[in-house]
Amino acid sequence: MKRVITGNQAVAYGVILSRVDVISAYPITPQTTIVEELSELIANGRLNTRFLKVESEHSAMAALIGAATGGVRCFTATSSHGLAYMHEMLHWASGARLPIVLVNVNRAIGPPWNIWSDQSDSLSQRDTGWIQLYCENNQEVLDTILQAYRVAESVKLPVMVVLDAYVLSHTSEPVEIPTMEEVDAFLPAYCPDYPIDIQEPMAFSVITTPEYFLEFRYKIQKAMEEVPEVAKKVNDEFRSRFGRGYAAxxxxxxxxxxxxxxxxxxxxxxxxxxxxxxxxxxxxxxxxxxxxxxxxxxxxxxxxxxxxxxxxxxxxxxxxxxxxxxxxxxxxxxxxxxxxxxxxxxxxxxxxxxxxxxxxxxxxxxxxxxxxxxxxxxxxxxxx
Amino acid sequence: MIEIRFHGRGGQGAQVASKVLAVAFFHENYYVQSFPAFGVERRGAPVMAFLRVDQRPIYLRVNIYEPDHLVVLDPTLIGAIDVTSGLKQNGWIIINSHQPPEEFRHLKGFRTATVDATSIAIRNGLGSRTNPIVNTAILGAFSRVTGLVGIDSVALSIREEVPGKKNENAKAAREAFEEVRV
The missing domain is CATH 3.40.50.920 (Rossmann fold)
Structure with missing residues (x-):
């Protein structure tokens, strides 16, 4: 079905179709209508997802780190200063190898105060160990979210999907919305390797001495190096199923x-x-x-x-x-x-x-x- | 490509008008791109919204600086701001006003049409007497005057996009279609 929707609505459709289990978000400025759309669907009982309304973006990511460690599929959205406030937790998400997907609406960071499009917010996070994907139109926004979960859960790294403020986020244009069945066939349920299990207690993210820390970072780099091949395979499959695709x-x-x-x-x-x-x-x-x-x-x-x-x-x-x-x-x-x-x-x-x-x-x-x-x-x- | 600019005041629904018209064109198999003037909206302040329509995919992603046509939801904006800025010669200006179009002939080089969308909105129970919702009615006038999009597509789009009083909004558009003066 094709509909005329904004970039923010395209994000919401991507999240719905990805069968996300937990959404955590700070709902006030600089938040966008992405979270508004999603929380409304959840409140109306049309989306079976747990919504955590938290007191800051830092907490939004911290909550998802908890949820993802528990072994469920997670999502949050933010923008500009909100992303900056999340910074510490972004490192934690990648360090803990959690396949969280975050949408960032590209906006400038003040001062001077400005709410318009600028990549300085997401690019300030370039060394946090997140995969970053930039989008050109609203169709690509929706499709990239579906692909992002596949890639994230395969290489065990978080993904940031990025779209320009207003030029996409508030602009309506025709977008092909796949059916739930089509997406289910492309994106299977998330099966974590080590979910929290009270029958099998484990410790997560314990202190790691200099003896081992280097190796943890080496593995993140190796996972990043796997991304080109994994992403290409995922995109090829997406193209064969949906007739659209987006190379690196x-x-x-x-x-x-x-x-x-x-x-x-x-x-x-x-x-x-x-x-x-x-x-x-x-x-x-x-x-x-x-x-x-x-x-x-x-x-x-x-x-x-x-x-x-x-x-x-x-x-x-x-x-x-x-x-x-x-x-x-x-x-x-x-x-x-x-x-x-x-x-x-x-x-x-x-x-x-x-x-x-x-x-x-x-x-x-x-x-x-x-x-x-x-x-x-x-x-x-x-x-x- | 056709480029349309909407002028209104914050709260009048210029952005919704642009979106509803976009969907009307979409139903006639056009590619569309609808967006508000990116900024900080304030109730009552002059606001703008934009619409691009084309038979081919639209790649241009910048503001509209030289529109083909204008839709003006509030006649008091004319004179208060430069509504015809960049408007192409011979472009239509569709104005919500009880005055005849001759009253706006000082906007030289353009074609003017007027429709009393305010009265149409009030008699259809859209909004209040002091704050009537005129954004759907005026689209009926746009359909009639420009001939670019059918009134049935506009009515269909209104039913899909407007959250409440769908029948009344669609009826208002049809009445404006009949009553617009050129």
Whole structure:
């Protein structure tokens, strides 16, 4: 069934269809309507899920850590300062190897106070050991949640599904909603390896001396390294069942591009119109969408950028003192490679400012016209 | 692609109007994208909502700066804010007003239509006399004036999307369809 729904409603459908056992959330700002939709369904008896209304985002994640340790499927949603407040517990969820799925609606972190789209909240959590997946449209949001549980429960790591504030969260568009039966066939019930069992008492997350701690972290890294293959298998199966799929990265536009525009989130969507428009205008322009930020798709990207001379990377985030975070990751991932395209790092759209087709075209034009960037950071649409 | 901008005041239901019209177009097999002006809503303050309609998937994800048509839920906004900003030449401005469209001919270069959605809402029991809900009625006028979407699709969408008084809301849209003046 196709319905016209917002990104937040797409999240709610994804959660319902995933047969989540426990939802824990802090219901006040910066919460979104995701939790409102879900709590209403539970209150009306239409969703058989335990809803824990807690006093903070820190507690929301702590409650899910408890529930997931008990061996059930868990979900929470948050945004900006809420995600920041969860930080400590995010580390705990990955360290304890709990397959929790969290949806973060990308919003700026204040001050100055701002509630609009910006990736600084989720990218601030990049070292917490969570898989991070960015979405381009509301269909992808719903589908990614279904896939996220499969991947999380397979590699035993938590997943953060990320969507842009307003541009997806409050925007309505047609979304194909799969049936419960279809999703049940794709996403089986969660079977934890070590659920809490009072007949078989175990200790969880006890103090670990230097003798063993390194090995615990090594195993998390190894689990991350399994993600590309697991996610590909899950996506292939999803595609065969539903006719849609989302790779870690996606190339679009001309196959033999000299300049490649690199984006994530909804900027990719608008970029598709620009790349299409510039087709046949001399320089060969292509586009590359990065969906999976953690684990960063080093290998997939390297395969896709062979022959490309320049990358124009647009970051809707800023790591002050360094620059755009996606651009930094790309530089790091290509340093040891033989083929290294010139990387142009653009910053734009912070705090929800529109990244218009004109700005995207400006970035492409600059990249085409310059052999290398004149500055480390190129600001798009900056008022001077 | 057709781009439509809705002007209203916080609480009047501009966002719902955009969504209901989106679903009406969706029923006629269009791709749609409906969104509010992203911001902090305040009751009574000028607000906007937007709608894109196309026969192909919509990839553009930015605000609408140059709409093809406007829907104005509150006539006192005209003059108070620059409602025609960016509006394309010859675009329709559909205004909730008891005045004839000639009263708004100072909005040069555009086509104006008026419908007394406030009276229609009140006689159908939508909202209160001081705070009538006009957002469904005016969509009937949009259907008639632009001819872009059928009144049956609008009525169907209203029944699906509006939480209460579904019949009254659909009836209001049909009455506005008949009563709109150009």
């Amino acid at each position: 990265i996606e190339r679009y536009g001309e196959g033999e591009a000299e300049v490649l525009l690199v984006t994530s989130g909804t900027v990719t969507s608008t970029s598709r119109t620009v790349v299409q428009k510039l087709k046949g205008n001399g320089t060969k322009i292509g586009g590359m969408k990065i969906k999976r930020f953690r684990p960063f798709p080093f290998e997939e990207i390297y395969e896709e950028i062979r022959g490309v001379r320049k990358l124009a990377v647009i970051d809707r985030n800023l790591s002050a003192g360094v620059g755009g975070i996606f651009a930094q990751e790309l530089k790091a991932s290509l340093y040891s490679r033989e083929e290294r395209p010139e990387i142009f790092s653009f910053i734009s759209g912070l705090g929800g400012r529109d990244i218009t087709p004109n700005l995207i075209e400006e970035a492409i034009q600059y990249t085409v016209e310059h052999p290398r960037p004149e500055e480390e950071i190129l600001w798009l649409g900056l008022k001077k």
